[in-house]
């Protein structure tokens with residue numbers, strides 16, 4: 131019984147999952163304690179929700195890049211779609227649903243769904259092709275979404291939604307309000323995001339990705355990545371399989387975006403530009419392709435580090451660069467990984483031996 | 488076991504099959520029949536077009552001429568995926584495993600279309616998910632046992648020794664529950680003892696699952712040992728067809744193999 135439990139715990143699939151969950155929960159508890167005792171600086175406090183958001187977007191992107199093997203350079207675009215969808219939905223429902231948590235959850239789901247829909251639409255033509263077309267198209271998508279939202283004026287009153295792409299063409303009945311104002315984006319948003327919801331969102335994202343990976347879909351996703359021709363030879367439809375990974379990735383970015391958008395009273399569309407997409411990609415690559423725990427750590431460290439090092443002034447970027455290199459070495463180095471695997475093996479053997487004797 | 492009870496229905500019927508790559512005619516005028524419960528060999532010198540035939544049967548290449556019928560059904564309009572669903576599974580001359588998946592997950596991947604639960608079932612871990620995963624776990628172990636890989640189920644496919652990788656490809660192909668199994672040089676890189684074991688396994692697979700097997704192989708001991716009929720091709724053209732004895736004594740075949 132005990133032995134069974136240990137071997138299960140050390141089963142690779144279960145282990146990586148357990149470590150990810152524990153890491154998130156422990157971090158949450160520690161940060162909550164620190165926050166309640168007032169030992170958390172206001173700067174750090176303000177970063178808690180954004181870190182959660184980028185972690186969720188990065189977990190999604192890792193499914194797309196790490197497991198599915200397709201480069202996606204537009205994850206910020208999907209976050210943007212989710213963010214402004216979430217802000218609009220929350221703004222429209224403000225009078226109807228007064229419970230902020232419920233409204234936040236609805237906004238997150240709406241953001242995820244619209245982002246998934248966008249992913250589906252651009253995925254249809256692209257994922258049938260072989261090669262790095264998805265990278266090009268997602269890159270374009272990110273730019274296009276930014277331009278669209280930068281030029282979009284959206285208002286809401288008792289007659290419903292009013293959209294215009296010309297400044298100030300939206301006239302609203304009394305009591306109506308502007309949701310999007312072109313380059314100024316969304317202003318006067320009710321800040322209903324919370325760290326706890328952020329943590330729950332991370333746990334949900336982890337569950338979705340892990341549950342998917344250790345199933346029929348996951349085997350197909352990784353199979354298509356490892357060998358496309360072999361996958362087809364055993365009856366796996368490559369386009370559909372890649373589509374699934376892409377849509378889930380996009381919807382997680384959408385959910386993350388919604389939470390992000392509802393964490394600030396103002397949000398400009400420029401926030402989600404190409405640099406942001408690359409930043410999320412950096413989190414994923416540094417954390418290790420296919421490594422969820424690594425993604426969580428690298429996102430957190432790389433987002434907090436520049437702020438924590440502010441006091442070091444000139445050395446800040448130097449240390450940042452060194453940390454980047456160290457993370458990359460640790461998570462992506464075959465030699466170090468082999469060492470870690472050996473260590474684990476001897477650990478399991480040790481446990482089993484102890485139980486047998 | 489009486490001979491009369493064995494199902495000998497026609498599984499594969501190839502007529503006048505041909506393909507051109509630019510100006511090069513790689514295969515031409517090939518006709519071939521494979522019946523159920525039969526092991527047929529496809530042999531020929533290097534570059535004769537054997538692998539190209541497999542690639543046409545599985546629609547990796549679209550044939551330029553001719554027809555392929557599987558159990559009477561024309562495969563002209565089918566894709567690789569549809570051909571597999573219709574009942575053809577294969578292995579590859581240059582091994583194509585899912586390197587980063589475990590040995591057993593490679594086999595489970597082969598059961599993709601046997602599983603009916605949806606991605607939502609996997610995300611929410613429904614009863615259906617657990618039931619079917621349990622079922623395919625058992626089936627996968629059964630296949631691995633047959634191919635002598637059960638003790639290595641959890642290691643990654645890429646770290647299997649060469650012979651093991653070839654046998655895993657057979658297990659993965661069999662996981663799709665095919666009517667016709669295509670083996671492209673299954674014994675390549677194996678030592679005589681491994682080859683001997685492989686021959687037993689191939690025979691066992693045929694007898695146990697009652698399928699037809701078409702195999703390409705350069706190892707004449709294997710070909711003559713397990714094939715009931717053999718087709719020889721040279722420069723993409725059919726050279727001879729017959730029982731192992733007939734092929735071994737065929738002057739045209741001897742000439743093609745020994746050269747002039």
Ligand SMILES: Nc1ncnc2c1ncn2[C@@H]1O[C@H](COP(=O)(O)OP(=O)(O)OP(=O)(O)O)[C@@H](O)[C@H]1O
Pocket residue numbers: 508511513531532533534535536537538539540580
């Ligand atoms: N995609 C392709 N494009 C152009 N020529 C090809 C292609 N595939 C195969 N050929 C040519 O077709 C001929 C037959 O090749 P094939 O791989 O079928 O030979 P084979 O009988 O399997 O040989 P071997 O025993 O060495 O595996 C060769 O001349 C090869 O160069």
Ligand SMILES: [Mg+2]
Pocket residue numbers: 537538539580
């Ligand atoms: Mg060949």
